[in-house]
Amino acid sequence: MTTIDTFLMFEGAAEEALTFYVGLFPDSKVLDIERYGPEGPGPEGSVLRASFQLAGKTYMCIDSFVQHGFTFTPAVSLFVHCDTEEEFDRLYAALSEGGSPLMEAGDHGFSRKFGWTNDRFGVSWQLNLA
Incomplete structure (x- = not known):
């Protein structure tokens, strides 16, 4: 079955953000965190990919090591x-x-x-x- 998860791209604050969010909402937890190793390409220890639940809904996030010309927008909330x-x-x-x-x-x-x-x-x- 096809599923859809909300995906959040951070530039260095993914773990801090997901930890903050999980602490705010009931029925929330970190499901998994995969980190960059010493071989990169992102900074060692930063979030390659993570998934977490907020109020029972699944979200995904990363730390992008690439600087983009965009970030989050209130058009999606x-x-x-x-x-x-x-x-x-x-x-x-x-x-x-x-x-x-x-x-x-x-x-x-x-x-x-x-x-x-x-x-x-x-x-x-x-x-x-x-």
Whole structure:
């Protein structure tokens, strides 16, 4: 059967990011991490390929050793459905810290509470309290 996983390309912060994300969400864990060895081509110990779960969904990531003319964009974001206001506030604060909020948390007319932020790694998150 064909499967589709979200794939995140970092430039040196893949393990830090996935560890941060796994610590934020329930039913989350690192599934595997494969690292570059001394033969490269990436820096030894950096993430060649990793997979992890957030709230039961699988994601993949790498550390690209090639500098690209692009990075993450808010045009593609991870949308989080929060069950409680406490959960929303905790996640929004953690994901916004060191990042750049795109829409401050609040009532924007289409839900009780919504916020959109880029985290410190550049990944875009939309959080919604239905």
